Amino acid sequence: MVRCLSLACCLGLFFLSGCAGLPKTARISDSEKSALTDRFVEVISRQRNCHCCIDAQATVAFSSLWRKGTLNGFLQAMSPSYLKFVGINPLGQTMVVFVTDGASFRYVSVLTATEFEGPVDGTTYAKYAPEGFLPEHGFYWLIGRLYPGKIQILDVTRDEDGGGYWFEISYGNGTKSLVLFAEESGVFLRHIVLNEEEEKIFNVSYDDYSEGSCPLPGKVTVASLIHDSTMELRLADWLPEPAITVDDFSYDVPAAYKRVVVK
Numbered sequence: 001m002v003r004c005l006s007l008a009c010c011l012g013l014f015f016l017s018g019c020a021g022l023p024k025t026a027r028i029s030d031s032e033k034s035a036l037t038d039r040f041v042e043v044i045s046r047q048r049n050c051h052c053c054i055d056a057q058a059t060v061a062f063s064s065l066w067r068k069g070t071l072n073g074f075l076q077a078m079s080p081s082y083l084k085f086v087g088i089n090p091l092g093q094t095m096v097v098f099v100t101d102g103a104s105f106r107y108v109s110v111l112t113a114t115e116f117e118g119p120v121d122g123t124t125y126a127k128y129a130p131e132g133f134l135p136e137h138g139f140y141w142l143i144g145r146l147y148p149g150k151i152q153i154l155d156v157t158r159d160e161d162g163g164g165y166w167f168e169i170s171y172g173n174g175t176k177s178l179v180l181f182a183e184e185s186g187v188f189l190r191h192i193v194l195n196e197e198e199e200k201i202f203n204v205s206y207d208d209y210s211e212g213s214c215p216l217p218g219k220v221t222v223a224s225l226i227h228d229s230t231m232e233l234r235l236a237d238w239l240p241e242p243a244i245t246v247d248d249f250s251y252d253v254p255a256a257y258k259r260v261v262v263k
Contacts, residue, residue: 022192022200023178025157025166033156035077036165036183040153043186047145050214053078054143055242058085059234071096075235079139080147082249097251102136108253115253118262144188144206144217146179176203187215210238248261 058075062068073087073096081102087095097108100136106117110232120135146169154176164182170191171177180190187209195200208218220233253259 011134012126013054014216022194022198023166025158026160028156028158028165036181037153039183039186040156040167040181043181044146045092046186047214048148051241052146053244054216054235055244056216056235057237060085060087061232061234063230076244076248077142078244078246078249079141081136082246083138083142084249084251099249099251100135100138101246101249102138106251107252108251108257111259112257113254113256114260116260116262122263128241141191141204142220144191144209144220146188185209187217 047050053173054075054077056075057072059070059072061070071087073085073208075086076082076084082102083100084097085096085098087097087125089095091145094110096110097106099106100120102120104117104119106115108115111121126173140147149171152170152172153167154170157166157168159166159180164180167179168182169177175193175195179188182189188206191202192200192203195201203223205221205223206219207221210218216238217234218237220235221233223229
């Protein structure tokens with residue numbers, strides 16, 4: 001069961017935390033900081049008008065010191081926290097299903113005819129989730145955007161590697177984030193969450209964005225130096241403005257399947 005739940009968390013919520021050092025930054029002038037802040041706020045405001053949902057083909061690749069693998073399938077997501085991944089084999093047959101609404105989750109293994117379900121704030125789920133990840137805003141983590149709420153911009157610095165500008169922000173919830181912002185394209189390239197001790201507790205990168213006024217990342221990577229673990233999600237062939245409802249985030253499990261409730 002532990003292995004199945006670990007896979008479920010990796011597929012659905014990118015639960016790998018990192019412990020690498022913080023990025024190297026350089027100070028910028030107040031005038032440049034002001035102009036960048038205006039651009040940053042403009043992008044966030046524009047994102048609020050973007051479509052609520054995504055429906056795309058997905059490939060999940062996971063690698064660690066002990067195991068690695070790749071699973072193809074389909075991913076649906078809807079704000080603020082709905083997520084459904086269906087993994088298929090080369091013959092197009094369903095192998096696994098992961099569904100969450102941000103409050104509870106279900107993981108179905110077709111090969112073992114078993115369904116696991118439980119709350120995302122339970123002890124089992126907490127084994128895999130870094131404290132900086134908020135499942136109630138899972139949709140926004142997936143698509144490389146900041147989740148809704150009042151934020152405070154604490155500082156703006158330039159990335160010494162030339163990748164853009166780092167915005168240090170706070171939602172006032174006990175953590176703060178470092179967001180790497182590409183000002184010309186108006187996308188976020190990386191999001192690091194720090195706890196009150198300035199320790200990195202969540203680290204995700206975004207790349208291969210689509211074109212348009214609401215670009216979506218084609219590559220989402222979560223890396224951890226702990227045991228050399230990495231998880232990469234590839235998204236492609238997005239449906240334009242898919243008509244998705246809450247009812248799409250369900251799965252009728254056959255009556256013969258074993259049901260396991262976890263806490």
